[in-house]
Amino acid sequence: MKKVIKSPEPEELKNYKQQYITQFRRWENAKKAKVKAVIQSKLIADQKGLCAYCEMTIHENFSVEHFIPCHLSTKQKNYDLDWQNMLGNCSPPGGLLKEDIQNSEIPHEFPCCGKAKNKFIPDGQLLNPLELPTSRLFRFRSRDGEIMPDETACEQAEIAVASVQFTIDILNLNVDRLKRHRKTVIDEINQEIFERQDEIDNQVLLEKQIASERLSNGKDQWSKFFTTIRWVLGQGAEEHLLDISYSG
Numbered sequence: 001m002k003k004v005i006k007s008p009e010p011e012e013l014k015n016y017k018q019q020y021i022t023q024f025r026r027w028e029n030a031k032k033a034k035v036k037a038v039i040q041s042k043l044i045a046d047q048k049g050l051c052a053y054c055e056m057t058i059h060e061n062f063s064v065e066h067f068i069p070c071h072l073s074t075k076q077k078n079y080d081l082d083w084q085n086m087l088g089n090c091s092p093p094g095g096l097l098k099e100d101i102q103n104s105e106i107p108h109e110f111p112c113c114g115k116a117k118n119k120f121i122p123d124g125q126l127l128n129p130l131e132l133p134t135s136r137l138f139r140f141r142s143r144d145g146e147i148m149p150d151e152t153a154c155e156q157a158e159i160a161v162a163s164v165q166f167t168i169d170i171l172n173l174n175v176d177r178l179k180r181h182r183k184t185v186i187d188e189i190n191q192e193i194f195e196r197q198d199e200i201d202n203q204v205l206l207e208k209q210i211a212s213e214r215l216s217n218g219k220d221q222w223s224k225f226f227t228t229i230r231w232v233l234g235q236g237a238e239e240h241l242l243d244i245s246y247s248g
Helices: 011-019 027-032 035-046 113-117 151-157 161-170 176-195 203-214 226-243
Strands: 063-066 086-089 138-140 147-149
Touching: 011 035, 027 035, 035 063, 035 086, 063 113, 138 226, 147 161, 147 176, 151 161, 176 203, 176 226, 203 226
Parallel strands: none
Antiparallel strands: 063 086, 138 147
């Protein structure tokens, strides 16, 4: 999970809410009114193509996640149509292969991200991608791709390690398929570093070069598992992100 910076609320959503200002409208109503497509387009641009939770690549057919569940909406506070409550979320759950998608049982038996979170009501412990620091809060275990809190980074960001672990658990970010995908990324980068050591003998400069190739310039879509790549490439990645004025 990485920081998400939201663009201004889409005019189409503003107009839709203004049109029904005296009526209580739900997310299902907005979907039928074709506002959903505009919202999805904005979300995928804001998140540069990544699921807000697992960082898998999301495509046109993805779900709109409401961080605070829609069932808590009232006439006084409508979370269904609150732009700041919407995130782009992988659908089906991140990391599924094409053959997995055809098996309707898998997304339900082994959910992650929004499907795992379900109707959980954030209580202050669950991290909101919109409120994260731009620094990295997670580390990874190379042998199996498991995601864990980075205690030092959490301390520096003044975020409780328990909250980071709680978020990992609630979103089920260590489901086996995600771990396998992350391990593949870690293995590929480590192999690339090994093979290119003669090209640049300074470890940090080599890591920075690879980061510039894998993490791009910050204007295009991010590579999937951005935070995993960032962790593997260490100081080199941080220097690259500093060069491109990374902000989320």
